[in-house]
Amino acid sequence: MHILIVEDEPKTGDYLHKGLRESGFTADLARTGPDGLHLALENEYDLVVLDVMLPKLDGWTVLQKLRERKQTPVLFLTARDEIPDRVRGLELGADDYLVKPFAFAELLARIRTLLRRAPAREPDxxxxxxxxxxxxxxxxxxxxxxxxxxxxxxxxxxxxxxxxxxxxxxxxxxxxxxxxxxxxxxxxxxxxxxxxxxxxxxxxxxxxxxxxxxxxxxxxxxx
Missing domain, CATH: 1.10.10.10 (Winged helix-like DNA-binding domain superfamily/Winged helix DNA-binding domain)
Incomplete structure (x- = not known):
């Protein structure tokens, strides 16, 4: 399974990248909104873990532009914990929303649930x-x-x-x-x-x- 992480905070990004790879996933890491959107559109990912507060292009906009072309499952991982923020993320097309700080075990469980729920990808x-x-x-x-x-x-x-x-x-x-x-x-x-x-x-x-x-x-x- 191939996962894209879009996270600008260096320690969090590196922690996620290392943890997902050690859990058996192939993982790519983007540190800005434009880089994350480019990777998500140009490659086939099974899941995107997306922060909201990103430099140059926020997570809301990344998700909007991604949904114009693809239905890749997206899990928002963000410090924005207000109910309106959660509602906005889900209404834009996010599949799940997890608030920081988070337990890696819970993130892993949510990722596996989303991957089980996603339809099988048609072969090329x-x-x-x-x-x-x-x-x-x-x-x-x-x-x-x-x-x-x-x-x-x-x-x-x-x-x-x-x-x-x-x-x-x-x-x-x-x-x-x-x-x-x-x-x-x-x-x-x-x-x-x-x-x-x-x-x-x-x-x-x-x-x-x-x-x-x-x-x-x-x-x-x-x-």
């Missing part, structure tokens, strides 16, 4: 047999050859790959990919799957997209 690359989907760059390849897909074709393939081996109904696919429910006699999903197969399956002997009659489609490698 989804793989099914020799098919690879680069989630970050929206690139698809099979057997090392690049495959060009339309946005809807990519969304359909990614949905099938994320739920590899699971039969997905046409209504579920239409709601997830097109964000709407089509009438049962509309064949837009079937047409999209046919076009996707032409690019992903037809040039290769091992077929990955399968039809389950009367139920829907699934993506999996079969012997």
């Amino acid at each position: 690359v989804l793989k099914v047999a020799d098919l690879e989907i680069d989630v970050l760059r929206h690139r698809v390849s099979r057997a090392g050859a690049r495959i060009e897909l339309t946005p809807k074709e990519y969304a359909l393939l990614q949905l099938l790959a994320r739920r590899q081996g699971e039969v997905l109904s046409r209504s579920l696919i239409s709601s997830q990919v097109w964000d709407m429910n089509f009438d049962s006699d509309t064949n837009v999903v079937d047409v999209a799957v046919k076009r996707l197969r032409a690019k992903v399956d037809d040039p290769y002997p091992n077929k990955l997209i399968h039809t389950v009659r009367g139920m829907g489609y699934l993506l999996e490698e079969r012997a």
Whole structure:
């Protein structure tokens, strides 16, 4: 687990950094608001431990800007112990609020609770047999050859790959990919799957997209 600490007080920052690393976490330390925001946006962290009173950019603003792009769990760790401060932090999107001075054992317990509560992060690359989907760059390849897909074709393939081996109904696919429910006699999903197969399956002997009659489609490698 990778944690970012944003804390300007040298002793507290070093104490947190050392303590979290000794507890088995990978930890980075930023000592200003702008540095903390930059690291939080440019890297994938499982949790951010954030102070409020920071130089150049306070913790409230760091959290606001972070929430514009990411939902990384945030635990405020601050000496500001007034109820309005706690309410403000939670309303801005913080997941927890711990007041200084604090016991490291309690901080550790809260961190572990937040990490258990957080959804599992999707891998950067989804793989099914020799098919690879680069989630970050929206690139698809099979057997090392690049495959060009339309946005809807990519969304359909990614949905099938994320739920590899699971039969997905046409209504579920239409709601997830097109964000709407089509009438049962509309064949837009079937047409999209046919076009996707032409690019992903037809040039290769091992077929990955399968039809389950009367139920829907699934993506999996079969012997």
